[in-house]
Amino acid sequence: MSRTPQDTELGYAPPMVRHFSIFLDNRVGKLRELLGDLSEESGVSVRGISIMDSSDFAVIRLILDKPAIANAFLERHGYPVCQTNVLVAELGTDHELHHLCKFLLAAELNIRFAYPTMPRPDGRPTVVLSTDDNTLAGQILRRKGFRLFGEADLEF
Numbered sequence: 372m373s374r375t376p377q378d379t380e381l382g383y384a385p386p387m388v389r390h391f392s393i394f395l396d397n398r399v400g401k402l403r404e405l406l407g408d409l410s411e412e413s414g415v416s417v418r419g420i421s422i423m424d425s426s427d428f429a430v431i432r433l434i435l436d437k438p439a440i441a442n443a444f445l446e447r448h449g450y451p452v453c454q455t456n457v458l459v460a461e462l463g464t465d466h467e468l469h470h471l472c473k474f475l476l477a478a479e480l481n482i483r484f485a486y487p488t489m490p491r492p493d494g495r496p497t498v499v500l501s502t503d504d505n506t507l508a509g510q511i512l513r514r515k516g517f518r519l520f521g522e523a524d525l526e527f
Contacts, residue, residue, distance in 0.1 A: 385509020386521030387456035389438040390499065393431045394451040397424050402431065405450070409435070413444045418525045419459075419488035419499045434459065434488060434499055436525045455501065458509050459488065459525070461518040462496045471498070474515050480508050 395401045402422070409415045419434035434457075435441040445452045462468055475482060485500040497520065502508040509519055 383510055383513065384506055385458060385513060385519050386524075387505065387509075388434055388459050388499070388520065388522050388525065389442075390455050390457040390501070391431075391433045391435065391438075391441065391445070392453045392455070393433065393445065395429045395431055397427055397429045402429070405431065408448070409441060409444060413437070413440050415441045415444065417489065419486060419497075421484070421486035421499075432484070432486065432499075434525065438522060456505060457499050457501045458505055458512070459497050459499055459520040460512055461491075461520065462498060466515075466517050468498065470515070471500075471512065471517065474511050475502060475508055478507060478511050480504060480511075 393405065395405065406417060409417075414437070416436045417433060418436055419432075421432040423430045423432075433441075438454075442452075442454065460466075460471060462471070472482070480502045483501040483503070485498055488497045488499060491497060500508070513519060
């Protein structure tokens with residue numbers, strides 16, 4: 372019996388996307404420097420961004436179209452970075468954000484963080500989310516008709 376790459380012993384494993392949390396000094400131009408160098412030196416494009424800052428530092432959350440290349444760039448330049456897997460779900464008329472929240476609440480799953488991505492070529496909105504259990508959350512969202520994206524879907 373052949374198995375698809377997303378099969379597991381417990382069932383369906385949803386597509387995941389690598390999410391980067393990068394620690395930066397909160398100084399003028401540091402974000403532009405990071406994003407500019409990623410784009411110009413490595414050809415990496417931002418697909419989603421969230422910024423949490425304080426007076427001394429900022430944590431930049433990024434979804435990037437070429438995560439392996441981005442990771443090599445960040446390591447080479449000594450950026451303090453943490454990678455986690457997240458879900459990227461498409462929203463639409465019948466699959467709005469409040470529906471997504473309702474379905475995850477029914478399963479008693481907490482959303483750790485969420486933020487929108489850059490517009491896709493088809494104009495449909497997507498949201499990045501991290502939950503207590505991304506595999507279960509992905510299974511639930513798929514059963515409820517949400518489209519989930521993997522890393523290959525972010526290269527456009």
